Structure formats: structure tokens, C-alpha cells
Amino acid sequence: MKHKKHRIFDLIKNQMSMSVIVKLLVFLVLNANVVQAQETSTYDIKVTISGLDNNKGRLLVGLYNSEESFLDTRFQSIITEISNKTGQLVFKDIPEGIYAVSFIHDENGNGKMDTNFLGIPKEDYGCSNNARGTMGPPKWKDAKFELKQSDKIIDIKL
Numbered sequence: 063m064k065h066k067k068h069r070i071f072d073l074i075k076n077q078m079s080m081s082v083i084v085k086l087l088v089f090l091v092l093n094a095n096v097v098q099a100q101e102t103s104t105y106d107i108k109v110t111i112s113g114l115d116n117n118k119g120r121l122l123v124g125l126y127n128s129e130e131s132f133l134d135t136r137f138q139s140i141i142t143e144i145s146n147k148t149g150q151l152v153f154k155d156i157p158e159g160i161y162a163v164s165f166i167h168d169e170n171g172n173g174k175m176d177t178n179f180l181g182i183p184k185e186d187y188g189c190s191n192n193a194r195g196t197m198g199p200p201k202w203k204d205a206k207f208e209l210k211q212s213d214k215i216i217d218i219k220l
Contacts, residue, residue, distance in 0.1 A: 069204075071193055074128040078123070079167045099138050102157060103157070103158055103211070104156055104157050104158075105155075105156055105158070105209055105211075105212060105213045105214065106152050106153065106154050106155070106156065106212040106213045106214075107125065107152065107153040107156055107161065107209060107213070107214045107216060108152050108213065108214070108215045108216065109123060109149075109151050109152070109153070109163055109165075109190075109216045109218065110148065110149070110150050110215075110216070110217050110218070111121070111123070111148065111149040111150075111165055111188065111218045111220075112138060112146075112147065112148045112217070112218070112219050112220060113147065113148075113219050113220035114147040114148065114149070114167055114186055115146075115147070115167070115220075116147065116169070117144045117145065117146070117147060118144075118169045118170075119167060119168045119169040119170060120141050120142060120143060120144065120168050120171065121141070121142050121144060121146070121151075121165050121166070121167055121168070122139070122141055122165060122166050122168050123139065123140045123141070123142060123149075123151055123163065123164070123165040124136035124137075124138075124139045124163065124165070125137050125138045125139065125140075125156070125161055125163055126155050126159070126162045126163075126202075127159055127161055127162060128160075128165070129203075129206075132162055132164075132202040132205070133164055133199055133200075134168070136184045137161070138153055138156075139151065141162075141213075144167075145187075146171070148164075149166060156209060158209055158210045158211070159208075159209055160192075160206050160207070160208055160209075161190075161206065161207060161208075161209055162189060162190050162202060162205035162206045162207065163178060163189060163190040163205070163218070164187070164188070164189045164190075164200070164205065165187060165188055165189075165218065166183075166185055166186070167185050167186035167187065167207075168185065169185050170185075175187060186220055189205040189218070190205045190206070190207055190216050190218065191204060191205050191206075191207065192218060193205035194208060195211040209210050
């Protein structure tokens with residue numbers, strides 16, 4: 063009889079241990095998710111584009127998150143209206159990092175930058191930091207900025 067009591071005690075002890083382990087694992091997983099959510103800070107990037115030639119069409123604005131994708135593959139994009147030769151928009155909930163903004167003034171609404179026969183743009187365009195290219199498009203190094211610890215305001219003036 064004494065031997066059976068020990069076996070029952072061992073079974074109860076093992077079940078309690080498993081229960082404690084499962085609870086501990088669930089707690090650790092939930093706690094890790096909360097900590098990760100707290101560590102991932104996001105901010106807004108407020109963009110103002112001023113000095114446009116007119117109020118025709120719309121602004122096609124791209125946010126880029128790497129040199130490799132700059133002016134090619136947008137991280138996010140927004141199409142916004144123009145008022146008083148100015149456009150304003152906000153990229154919301156953007157994680158900390160290095161970014162650049164570019165825009166084209168799509169006056170005729172065809173969704174692309176129009177150029178002349180030499181490839182020179184016929185519509186306004188610009189980038190963050192008012193970066194301009196010489197004999198080509200602006201460079202990432204001139205347009206990039208850091209988003210860290212607070213919202214960012216970008217003013218692009220033509």
C-alpha cells in the first residue's frame with residue numbers, strides 16, 4: 063500500500079509540474095509579445111509641398127525606406143489634392159528608420175511623370191531635403207532623413 067501512495071503522489075506531483083510549466087510558458091509568450099509591441103515605436107511623417115505652378119491635377123507622393131528602392135519601389139504612397147499651389151499629407155504609423163520622400167505633380171492625371179523627347183520632366187517633382195539631381199534624378203544620400211523618437215515634418219519647396 064505504501065508503494066501505491068508514492069506512485070499517486072508522484073503522478074500528482076508530475077501533473078502539477080506540467081501545469082506550472084504550461085502556465086509559465088503561456089506567461090512568457092504573452093509577456094514577450096507585449097514587450098515587442100512596446101519596443102516597436104511608430105511615428106507620423108507630415109509632408110508639405112509648396113511652390114507648385116498651379117492647382118491642376120494631384121500630387122503622387124512616395125515614401126521610400128532604402129537606397130535600393132529609392133524612386134523605384136515605394137514603401138508607402140499617397141495621392142493628394144492641391145490647394146493654393148500646396149499639397150499636404152501624412153504618412154501614419156511609420157516605424158523608426160531611414161526614409162526619403164519624393165513626389166510628382168501629375169497635372170494631367172495620367173499617373174506618371176511626363177517628360178519631353180530628351181527625358182527632361184515637364185511636370186514638377188521634388189524630394190525630401192529639397193534634394194535635386196544634376197544630370198539625373200536626386201540621390202538617396204541627399205534626400206534621406208531619420209525618423210526616430212518623434213513625428214517628422216518634411217517641407218518640400220519648389
